[in-house]
Amino acid sequence: MGGRTAASVDHMARLRVGVLISGSGTNLQALIDDCARPDAASEIALVLSNRSDAFGLTRAARAGLRSRTIDYRAHGSRGAFEQALTDALEAEGIELVCLAGFMRVLTADFVDRWRDRLINIHPSLLPAFKGLDTHARAIEAGVRFTGCTVHFVRAEVDSGPIIVQAAVPVRADDTAESLAARVLREEHRCLPLALRLIAEGRVSVAGERCLIDAAAPGGALVNPAPDAQE
Amino acid sequence: MGGRTAASVDHMARLRVGVLISGSGTNLQALIDDCARPDAASEIALVLSNRSDAFGLTRAARAGLRSRTIDYRAHGSRGAFEQALTDALEAEGIELVCLAGFMRVLTADFVDRWRDRLINIHPSLLPAFKGLDTHARAIEAGVRFTGCTVHFVRAEVDSGPIIVQAAVPVRADDTAESLAARVLREEHRCLPLALRLIAEGRVSVAGERCLIDAAAPGGALVNPAPDAQE
Numbered sequence: 001m002g003g004r005t006a007a008s009v010d011h012m013a014r015l016r017v018g019v020l021i022s023g024s025g026t027n028l029q030a031l032i033d034d035c036a037r038p039d040a041a042s043e044i045a046l047v048l049s050n051r052s053d054a055f056g057l058t059r060a061a062r063a064g065l066r067s068r069t070i071d072y073r074a075h076g077s078r079g080a081f082e083q084a085l086t087d088a089l090e091a092e093g094i095e096l097v098c099l100a101g102f103m104r105v106l107t108a109d110f111v112d113r114w115r116d117r118l119i120n121i122h123p124s125l126l127p128a129f130k131g132l133d134t135h136a137r138a139i140e141a142g143v144r145f146t147g148c149t150v151h152f153v154r155a156e157v158d159s160g161p162i163i164v165q166a167a168v169p170v171r172a173d174d175t176a177e178s179l180a181a182r183v184l185r186e187e188h189r190c191l192p193l194a195l196r197l198i199a200e201g202r203v204s205v206a207g208e209r210c211l212i213d214a215a216a217p218g219g220a221l222v223n224p225a226p227d228a229q230e
Numbered sequence: 231m232g233g234r235t236a237a238s239v240d241h242m243a244r245l246r247v248g249v250l251i252s253g254s255g256t257n258l259q260a261l262i263d264d265c266a267r268p269d270a271a272s273e274i275a276l277v278l279s280n281r282s283d284a285f286g287l288t289r290a291a292r293a294g295l296r297s298r299t300i301d302y303r304a305h306g307s308r309g310a311f312e313q314a315l316t317d318a319l320e321a322e323g324i325e326l327v328c329l330a331g332f333m334r335v336l337t338a339d340f341v342d343r344w345r346d347r348l349i350n351i352h353p354s355l356l357p358a359f360k361g362l363d364t365h366a367r368a369i370e371a372g373v374r375f376t377g378c379t380v381h382f383v384r385a386e387v388d389s390g391p392i393i394v395q396a397a398v399p400v401r402a403d404d405t406a407e408s409l410a411a412r413v414l415r416e417e418h419r420c421l422p423l424a425l426r427l428i429a430e431g432r433v434s435v436a437g438e439r440c441l442i443d444a445a446a447p448g449g450a451l452v453n454p455a456p457d458a459q460e
Contacts, residue, residue, distance in 0.1 A: 125355065125358065125373070125375060126373070127358050127359075127371060127373070128355065128357050128358040129357075140439070141357060141392070141439075142391055142392040142438075142439035142440055143355070143356070143357070143392060143395065144392065144394070144395035145355060145375070145377065145395055145397045147375065161372055162371070162372040162373060162374065164374070165373065165374035165375055167375045167397040172441070172442060172444060208372075209370070209371075209372035210372055211402070212402060214402060
Protein backbone atom coordinates (compact mmCIF):
# COMPACT_ATOMS: atom_id res chain seq x y z
CA MET A 1 0.00 0.00 0.00
CA GLY A 2 2.95 2.29 0.62
CA GLY A 3 3.19 3.62 -2.91
CA ARG A 4 -0.50 4.25 -3.48
CA THR A 5 -1.66 7.79 -3.95
CA ALA A 6 -5.07 9.16 -4.72
CA ALA A 7 -3.86 10.16 -8.16
CA SER A 8 -2.63 6.71 -9.02
CA VAL A 9 -5.72 4.75 -8.02
CA ASP A 10 -7.15 4.84 -11.52
CA HIS A 11 -4.12 3.08 -12.85
CA MET A 12 -3.85 0.43 -10.19
CA ALA A 13 -5.66 -2.70 -9.31
CA ARG A 14 -8.06 -2.11 -6.50
CA LEU A 15 -6.95 -2.97 -2.98
CA ARG A 16 -8.08 -6.51 -2.25
CA VAL A 17 -9.97 -6.52 1.04
CA GLY A 18 -11.06 -9.43 3.20
CA VAL A 19 -13.94 -8.83 5.62
CA LEU A 20 -14.39 -10.98 8.73
CA ILE A 21 -17.85 -11.15 10.22
CA SER A 22 -19.84 -13.08 12.80
CA GLY A 23 -23.33 -11.65 12.51
CA SER A 24 -25.80 -9.57 10.57
CA GLY A 25 -23.12 -7.72 8.69
CA THR A 26 -24.46 -4.17 8.54
CA ASN A 27 -20.91 -2.82 8.51
CA LEU A 28 -20.10 -5.28 5.73
CA GLN A 29 -23.09 -3.86 3.85
CA ALA A 30 -21.72 -0.34 4.26
CA LEU A 31 -18.45 -1.54 2.75
CA ILE A 32 -20.24 -3.31 -0.09
CA ASP A 33 -22.16 -0.16 -0.90
CA ASP A 34 -19.08 2.04 -0.76
CA CYS A 35 -16.99 -0.31 -2.89
CA ALA A 36 -19.75 -0.18 -5.52
CA ARG A 37 -18.74 3.41 -6.35
CA PRO A 38 -17.17 3.48 -9.80
CA ASP A 39 -14.07 5.17 -8.45
CA ALA A 40 -13.70 2.89 -5.42
CA ALA A 41 -10.07 2.13 -4.68
CA SER A 42 -10.81 -1.18 -3.00
CA GLU A 43 -12.84 -4.29 -3.62
CA ILE A 44 -14.13 -6.91 -1.23
CA ALA A 45 -12.40 -10.01 -2.51
CA LEU A 46 -13.44 -12.34 0.31
CA VAL A 47 -15.91 -12.47 3.20
CA LEU A 48 -15.11 -14.88 6.02
CA SER A 49 -17.52 -15.77 8.80
CA ASN A 50 -16.90 -17.90 11.84
CA ARG A 51 -20.61 -18.75 11.88
CA SER A 52 -22.43 -20.40 9.03
CA ASP A 53 -25.71 -18.74 10.04
CA ALA A 54 -24.38 -15.18 9.90
CA PHE A 55 -26.74 -13.06 7.83
CA GLY A 56 -23.72 -11.23 6.49
CA LEU A 57 -23.06 -14.30 4.34
CA THR A 58 -26.40 -13.68 2.64
CA ARG A 59 -25.40 -10.07 2.06
CA ALA A 60 -22.15 -11.28 0.51
CA ALA A 61 -23.99 -13.71 -1.76
CA ARG A 62 -26.45 -11.02 -2.85
CA ALA A 63 -23.54 -8.78 -3.78
CA GLY A 64 -21.91 -11.61 -5.72
CA LEU A 65 -18.96 -11.78 -3.34
CA ARG A 66 -16.89 -14.83 -2.61
CA SER A 67 -17.42 -16.00 0.97
CA ARG A 68 -16.59 -18.86 3.30
CA THR A 69 -17.39 -20.05 6.79
CA ILE A 70 -14.43 -21.04 8.94
CA ASP A 71 -15.82 -22.56 12.10
CA TYR A 72 -13.64 -22.36 15.18
CA ARG A 73 -15.03 -25.66 16.44
CA ALA A 74 -13.89 -27.49 13.31
CA HIS A 75 -10.28 -26.70 14.19
CA GLY A 76 -8.27 -28.27 16.95
CA SER A 77 -6.88 -25.05 18.39
CA ARG A 78 -6.92 -21.32 18.18
CA GLY A 79 -3.71 -21.51 16.19
CA ALA A 80 -5.23 -23.90 13.65
CA PHE A 81 -8.34 -21.74 13.34
CA GLU A 82 -6.29 -18.63 12.70
CA GLN A 83 -4.06 -20.45 10.25
CA ALA A 84 -7.18 -21.42 8.32
CA LEU A 85 -8.21 -17.76 8.26
CA THR A 86 -4.79 -16.67 7.02
CA ASP A 87 -4.67 -19.46 4.42
CA ALA A 88 -8.05 -18.41 3.04
CA LEU A 89 -7.08 -14.74 3.00
CA GLU A 90 -3.73 -15.38 1.35
CA ALA A 91 -5.27 -17.69 -1.24
CA GLU A 92 -7.34 -14.71 -2.38
CA GLY A 93 -4.40 -12.31 -2.34
CA ILE A 94 -5.99 -10.23 0.42
CA GLU A 95 -4.01 -7.08 1.16
CA LEU A 96 -6.14 -5.65 3.96
CA VAL A 97 -8.29 -7.46 6.52
CA CYS A 98 -11.28 -5.71 8.00
CA LEU A 99 -12.94 -6.94 11.19
CA ALA A 100 -16.58 -5.95 10.88
CA GLY A 101 -18.35 -7.36 13.89
CA PHE A 102 -16.05 -10.37 14.12
CA MET A 103 -16.66 -11.71 17.60
CA ARG A 104 -13.56 -13.80 18.23
CA VAL A 105 -10.47 -12.36 19.87
CA LEU A 106 -7.43 -12.92 17.67
CA THR A 107 -4.06 -13.95 19.03
CA ALA A 108 -0.90 -11.90 18.86
CA ASP A 109 0.37 -14.30 16.19
CA PHE A 110 -2.45 -13.46 13.81
CA VAL A 111 -2.37 -9.77 14.67
CA ASP A 112 1.38 -9.54 14.12
CA ARG A 113 1.18 -11.40 10.84
CA TRP A 114 -1.30 -8.81 9.54
CA ARG A 115 0.26 -5.82 11.27
CA ASP A 116 -0.92 -2.54 9.73
CA ARG A 117 -3.02 -4.58 7.28
CA LEU A 118 -5.75 -5.43 9.83
CA ILE A 119 -8.41 -2.94 10.92
CA ASN A 120 -11.28 -3.13 13.39
CA ILE A 121 -14.30 -1.00 14.19
CA HIS A 122 -15.19 -0.55 17.84
CA PRO A 123 -18.36 1.13 19.11
CA SER A 124 -16.81 3.69 21.46
CA LEU A 125 -14.47 6.65 21.41
CA LEU A 126 -11.34 4.70 22.24
CA PRO A 127 -9.48 4.67 24.59
CA ALA A 128 -12.76 4.91 26.52
CA PHE A 129 -14.87 1.76 26.87
CA LYS A 130 -12.71 -0.95 25.46
CA GLY A 131 -14.28 -4.40 25.43
CA LEU A 132 -17.90 -5.48 25.33
CA ASP A 133 -21.20 -3.83 26.26
CA THR A 134 -19.84 -0.40 25.44
CA HIS A 135 -23.18 1.35 25.16
CA ALA A 136 -24.57 0.10 28.46
CA ARG A 137 -21.29 1.05 30.11
CA ALA A 138 -21.29 4.51 28.52
CA ILE A 139 -24.81 5.12 29.81
CA GLU A 140 -23.88 3.77 33.23
CA ALA A 141 -20.89 6.13 33.32
CA GLY A 142 -23.11 9.06 32.44
CA VAL A 143 -20.94 10.29 29.56
CA ARG A 144 -22.45 12.87 27.22
CA PHE A 145 -20.50 11.69 24.18
CA THR A 146 -19.54 8.32 22.89
CA GLY A 147 -18.86 7.25 19.32
CA CYS A 148 -16.98 4.77 17.25
CA THR A 149 -13.38 4.14 16.28
CA VAL A 150 -11.71 2.45 13.33
CA HIS A 151 -8.17 1.43 14.19
CA PHE A 152 -5.34 -0.83 13.17
CA VAL A 153 -5.38 -3.89 15.38
CA ARG A 154 -2.74 -4.60 17.99
CA ALA A 155 -2.50 -7.60 20.28
CA GLU A 156 -4.03 -5.71 23.19
CA VAL A 157 -7.81 -5.73 22.73
CA ASP A 158 -9.30 -2.57 21.22
CA SER A 159 -6.04 -0.74 20.96
CA GLY A 160 -3.92 0.38 18.04
CA PRO A 161 -3.42 3.41 15.79
CA ILE A 162 -6.69 5.27 15.24
CA ILE A 163 -7.73 5.86 11.63
CA VAL A 164 -11.17 7.46 11.98
CA GLN A 165 -13.43 8.37 14.87
CA ALA A 166 -16.87 9.91 15.12
CA ALA A 167 -18.41 11.43 18.23
CA VAL A 168 -22.06 10.75 19.02
CA PRO A 169 -24.09 12.53 21.72
CA VAL A 170 -25.68 10.41 24.43
CA ARG A 171 -29.22 11.50 25.19
CA ALA A 172 -30.69 11.54 28.67
CA ASP A 173 -33.34 9.00 27.70
CA ASP A 174 -31.04 6.70 25.75
CA THR A 175 -31.09 2.99 26.32
CA ALA A 176 -28.19 0.80 25.27
CA GLU A 177 -30.30 -0.10 22.24
CA SER A 178 -31.17 3.42 21.14
CA LEU A 179 -27.58 4.52 21.63
CA ALA A 180 -26.26 1.51 19.72
CA ALA A 181 -28.51 2.39 16.80
CA ARG A 182 -27.27 5.99 16.71
CA VAL A 183 -23.62 4.92 16.93
CA LEU A 184 -24.16 2.27 14.27
CA ARG A 185 -25.15 4.94 11.78
CA GLU A 186 -21.76 6.55 12.36
CA GLU A 187 -20.02 3.18 12.08
CA HIS A 188 -21.55 2.84 8.64
CA ARG A 189 -19.86 6.11 7.67
CA CYS A 190 -16.55 5.59 9.43
CA LEU A 191 -15.62 2.11 8.28
CA PRO A 192 -15.96 2.83 4.54
CA LEU A 193 -14.17 6.13 5.10
CA ALA A 194 -11.25 4.40 6.80
CA LEU A 195 -11.05 1.83 4.04
CA ARG A 196 -11.12 4.55 1.42
CA LEU A 197 -8.32 6.48 3.13
CA ILE A 198 -6.18 3.35 3.29
CA ALA A 199 -6.94 2.25 -0.25
CA GLU A 200 -6.06 5.71 -1.54
CA GLY A 201 -2.69 5.50 0.19
CA ARG A 202 -3.46 8.32 2.57
CA VAL A 203 -2.83 6.52 5.86
CA SER A 204 0.58 5.86 7.34
CA VAL A 205 1.50 4.61 10.79
CA ALA A 206 4.32 6.39 12.60
CA GLY A 207 5.09 5.85 16.25
CA GLU A 208 1.79 4.04 16.76
CA ARG A 209 -0.20 7.01 15.48
CA CYS A 210 -1.88 7.28 12.11
CA LEU A 211 -0.92 10.16 9.91
CA ILE A 212 -3.70 10.96 7.48
CA ASP A 213 -3.02 12.80 4.27
CA ALA A 214 -6.12 14.94 4.32
CA ALA A 215 -5.04 17.20 1.46
CA ALA A 216 -6.45 14.85 -1.14
CA PRO A 217 -10.14 15.02 -2.09
CA GLY A 218 -12.36 13.89 0.74
CA GLY A 219 -10.01 15.20 3.38
CA ALA A 220 -12.85 17.16 4.91
CA LEU A 221 -14.38 13.87 5.95
CA VAL A 222 -11.48 12.73 8.10
CA ASN A 223 -13.36 13.84 11.18
CA PRO A 224 -17.00 13.12 10.49
CA ALA A 225 -19.15 15.74 12.16
CA PRO A 226 -21.10 14.47 15.14
CA ASP A 227 -24.86 14.53 15.05
CA ALA A 228 -26.44 17.92 15.32
CA GLN A 229 -26.88 19.33 18.77
CA GLU A 230 -29.62 17.75 20.86
CA MET B 231 -30.08 22.53 46.78
CA GLY B 232 -32.66 19.79 46.57
CA GLY B 233 -35.68 22.05 46.55
CA ARG B 234 -34.45 24.54 44.00
CA THR B 235 -36.27 24.77 40.74
CA ALA B 236 -35.78 27.11 37.85
CA ALA B 237 -39.09 28.78 38.65
CA SER B 238 -38.16 29.50 42.22
CA VAL B 239 -34.79 31.06 41.62
CA ASP B 240 -36.16 34.58 41.52
CA HIS B 241 -37.49 34.17 45.00
CA MET B 242 -34.45 32.63 46.58
CA ALA B 243 -31.06 33.77 47.66
CA ARG B 244 -28.44 32.95 45.08
CA LEU B 245 -26.42 29.80 45.55
CA ARG B 246 -23.24 30.72 47.41
CA VAL B 247 -20.27 29.37 45.49
CA GLY B 248 -16.65 29.04 46.54
CA VAL B 249 -14.06 28.80 43.78
CA LEU B 250 -10.65 27.18 44.40
CA ILE B 251 -7.83 28.21 42.09
CA SER B 252 -4.07 27.86 41.74
CA GLY B 253 -3.27 29.85 38.63
CA SER B 254 -4.39 32.35 36.07
CA GLY B 255 -8.05 31.76 36.70
CA THR B 256 -9.55 31.87 33.23
CA ASN B 257 -12.27 29.45 34.31
CA LEU B 258 -12.86 31.64 37.35
CA GLN B 259 -13.27 34.56 34.95
CA ALA B 260 -15.87 32.61 32.97
CA LEU B 261 -17.79 32.05 36.22
CA ILE B 262 -17.44 35.71 37.20
CA ASP B 263 -18.83 36.78 33.84
CA ASP B 264 -21.70 34.32 33.97
CA CYS B 265 -22.65 35.21 37.52
CA ALA B 266 -22.85 38.85 36.42
CA ARG B 267 -26.04 38.08 34.48
CA PRO B 268 -28.99 39.77 36.20
CA ASP B 269 -30.83 36.45 36.42
CA ALA B 270 -27.84 34.44 37.64
CA ALA B 271 -28.86 31.81 40.20
CA SER B 272 -25.47 31.76 41.87
CA GLU B 273 -22.89 34.15 43.21
CA ILE B 274 -19.21 33.70 43.86
CA ALA B 275 -19.02 34.35 47.57
CA LEU B 276 -15.37 33.36 48.05
CA VAL B 277 -12.26 32.67 45.99
CA LEU B 278 -9.54 30.58 47.62
CA SER B 279 -6.07 30.12 46.17
CA ASN B 280 -3.28 27.91 47.43
CA ARG B 281 -0.81 30.32 45.85
CA SER B 282 -0.56 33.98 46.74
CA ASP B 283 0.78 34.79 43.26
CA ALA B 284 -2.15 33.29 41.35
CA PHE B 285 -3.42 35.83 38.83
CA GLY B 286 -6.93 34.60 39.57
CA LEU B 287 -6.71 36.54 42.83
CA THR B 288 -6.33 39.72 40.77
CA ARG B 289 -9.38 38.73 38.75
CA ALA B 290 -11.29 38.22 41.99
CA ALA B 291 -10.21 41.62 43.32
CA ARG B 292 -11.19 43.33 40.07
CA ALA B 293 -14.62 41.77 40.32
CA GLY B 294 -14.96 42.89 43.91
CA LEU B 295 -14.99 39.34 45.23
CA ARG B 296 -13.80 38.22 48.61
CA SER B 297 -10.66 36.09 48.32
CA ARG B 298 -7.98 34.44 50.43
CA THR B 299 -4.78 32.54 50.00
CA ILE B 300 -4.45 29.35 52.00
CA ASP B 301 -0.91 28.11 51.57
CA TYR B 302 -0.36 24.40 51.97
CA ARG B 303 3.12 25.03 53.34
CA ALA B 304 1.75 27.12 56.18
CA HIS B 305 -0.09 24.10 57.50
CA GLY B 306 1.45 21.14 59.23
CA SER B 307 -0.36 18.47 57.27
CA ARG B 308 -2.71 17.81 54.44
CA GLY B 309 -5.49 17.44 57.00
CA ALA B 310 -4.75 20.84 58.54
CA PHE B 311 -4.62 22.46 55.08
CA GLU B 312 -7.95 21.00 54.09
CA GLN B 313 -9.48 21.93 57.44
CA ALA B 314 -8.42 25.52 56.77
CA LEU B 315 -10.12 25.36 53.36
CA THR B 316 -13.30 23.99 54.89
CA ASP B 317 -13.25 26.54 57.71
CA ALA B 318 -12.92 29.38 55.24
CA LEU B 319 -15.68 28.00 53.02
CA GLU B 320 -18.05 27.37 55.91
CA ALA B 321 -17.38 30.81 57.39
CA GLU B 322 -18.78 32.26 54.17
CA GLY B 323 -21.74 29.90 54.07
CA ILE B 324 -20.52 28.29 50.86
CA GLU B 325 -23.01 25.80 49.45
CA LEU B 326 -21.08 24.63 46.40
CA VAL B 327 -17.32 24.39 45.88
CA CYS B 328 -15.91 24.67 42.40
CA LEU B 329 -12.39 23.51 41.57
CA ALA B 330 -11.25 25.72 38.71
CA GLY B 331 -7.67 24.82 38.00
CA PHE B 332 -6.94 23.93 41.61
CA MET B 333 -3.73 21.95 41.43
CA ARG B 334 -3.73 20.08 44.72
CA VAL B 335 -5.24 16.63 45.06
CA LEU B 336 -7.82 16.60 47.84
CA THR B 337 -8.18 13.76 50.31
CA ALA B 338 -11.18 11.50 50.65
CA ASP B 339 -11.99 13.31 53.91
CA PHE B 340 -12.43 16.64 52.15
CA VAL B 341 -14.19 15.10 49.18
CA ASP B 342 -16.64 13.21 51.38
CA ARG B 343 -17.38 16.27 53.47
CA TRP B 344 -18.39 18.17 50.33
CA ARG B 345 -19.97 15.23 48.57
CA ASP B 346 -22.26 16.36 45.73
CA ARG B 347 -21.36 19.95 46.63
CA LEU B 348 -17.91 19.86 45.04
CA ILE B 349 -17.34 20.06 41.28
CA ASN B 350 -14.26 19.96 39.10
CA ILE B 351 -13.46 20.70 35.49
CA HIS B 352 -11.09 18.33 33.73
CA PRO B 353 -9.66 18.89 30.23
CA SER B 354 -10.63 15.58 28.63
CA LEU B 355 -13.68 13.54 27.77
CA LEU B 356 -13.66 11.45 30.93
CA PRO B 357 -13.24 8.55 31.49
CA ALA B 358 -10.49 9.00 28.88
CA PHE B 359 -7.27 10.73 29.93
CA LYS B 360 -7.61 11.12 33.67
CA GLY B 361 -4.71 12.88 35.35
CA LEU B 362 -2.19 15.39 34.06
CA ASP B 363 -0.91 16.29 30.58
CA THR B 364 -4.19 15.30 28.98
CA HIS B 365 -3.64 17.14 25.72
CA ALA B 366 -0.18 15.74 25.04
CA ARG B 367 -1.51 12.29 25.87
CA ALA B 368 -4.54 12.71 23.60
CA ILE B 369 -2.28 13.72 20.72
CA GLU B 370 0.06 10.84 21.48
CA ALA B 371 -2.89 8.44 21.42
CA GLY B 372 -4.00 9.79 18.05
CA VAL B 373 -7.61 10.40 19.12
CA ARG B 374 -9.75 12.51 16.83
CA PHE B 375 -11.89 13.92 19.62
CA THR B 376 -11.12 15.08 23.10
CA GLY B 377 -12.98 17.63 25.19
CA CYS B 378 -13.71 18.66 28.72
CA THR B 379 -15.79 17.37 31.60
CA VAL B 380 -17.43 19.00 34.60
CA HIS B 381 -18.16 16.43 37.28
CA PHE B 382 -18.91 16.01 40.94
CA VAL B 383 -15.72 15.05 42.72
CA ARG B 384 -15.12 11.62 44.22
CA ALA B 385 -12.07 10.40 46.08
CA GLU B 386 -10.66 8.68 43.01
CA VAL B 387 -8.94 11.33 40.90
CA ASP B 388 -10.96 12.67 37.96
CA SER B 389 -13.95 10.48 38.56
CA GLY B 390 -17.48 11.16 39.68
CA PRO B 391 -20.92 11.89 38.21
CA ILE B 392 -20.63 13.88 34.97
CA ILE B 393 -22.60 17.12 34.79
CA VAL B 394 -21.53 18.55 31.42
CA GLN B 395 -19.15 17.50 28.67
CA ALA B 396 -18.12 19.05 25.38
CA ALA B 397 -16.38 17.26 22.53
CA VAL B 398 -13.57 19.02 20.69
CA PRO B 399 -11.95 17.77 17.47
CA VAL B 400 -8.22 17.14 17.46
CA ARG B 401 -6.55 18.45 14.33
CA ALA B 402 -3.70 16.66 12.58
CA ASP B 403 -1.37 19.59 13.19
CA ASP B 404 -2.36 20.23 16.79
CA THR B 405 0.25 20.67 19.46
CA ALA B 406 -0.59 20.21 23.11
CA GLU B 407 -0.75 24.01 23.30
CA SER B 408 -3.08 24.56 20.34
CA LEU B 409 -5.34 21.77 21.53
CA ALA B 410 -5.36 23.12 25.07
CA ALA B 411 -6.45 26.51 23.78
CA ARG B 412 -9.32 25.01 21.79
CA VAL B 413 -10.47 22.88 24.73
CA LEU B 414 -10.17 25.85 27.09
CA ARG B 415 -12.76 27.75 25.07
CA GLU B 416 -15.17 24.87 25.72
CA GLU B 417 -14.22 24.79 29.39
CA HIS B 418 -15.27 28.42 29.59
CA ARG B 419 -18.71 27.41 28.32
CA CYS B 420 -19.08 24.18 30.26
CA LEU B 421 -18.17 25.29 33.75
CA PRO B 422 -20.65 28.18 33.90
CA LEU B 423 -23.25 25.93 32.32
CA ALA B 424 -22.73 23.27 34.97
CA LEU B 425 -22.94 25.84 37.73
CA ARG B 426 -26.12 27.26 36.23
CA LEU B 427 -27.73 23.82 36.00
CA ILE B 428 -26.88 23.12 39.64
CA ALA B 429 -27.95 26.53 40.89
CA GLU B 430 -31.25 26.20 39.08
CA GLY B 431 -31.89 22.89 40.83
CA ARG B 432 -31.74 20.88 37.63
CA VAL B 433 -29.03 18.41 38.60
CA SER B 434 -29.55 15.37 40.78
CA VAL B 435 -27.22 12.45 41.46
CA ALA B 436 -28.69 8.97 41.34
CA GLY B 437 -26.59 5.84 41.32
CA GLU B 438 -23.46 7.85 40.59
CA ARG B 439 -24.97 9.36 37.46
CA CYS B 440 -26.26 12.90 37.08
CA LEU B 441 -29.82 13.34 35.98
CA ILE B 442 -30.27 16.69 34.28
CA ASP B 443 -33.65 18.33 34.07
CA ALA B 444 -33.26 19.68 30.56
CA ALA B 445 -36.88 20.69 30.16
CA ALA B 446 -36.29 24.06 31.75
CA PRO B 447 -35.01 26.98 29.64
CA GLY B 448 -31.47 26.40 28.45
CA GLY B 449 -31.89 22.66 28.23
CA ALA B 450 -30.62 22.74 24.66
CA LEU B 451 -27.25 23.64 26.05
CA VAL B 452 -26.81 20.52 28.13
CA ASN B 453 -24.69 19.04 25.39
CA PRO B 454 -22.73 21.91 23.92
CA ALA B 455 -22.16 21.34 20.24
CA PRO B 456 -18.60 20.48 19.29
CA ASP B 457 -16.67 22.81 17.03
CA ALA B 458 -17.67 22.80 13.40
CA GLN B 459 -16.26 20.08 11.19
CA GLU B 460 -12.61 20.48 10.28
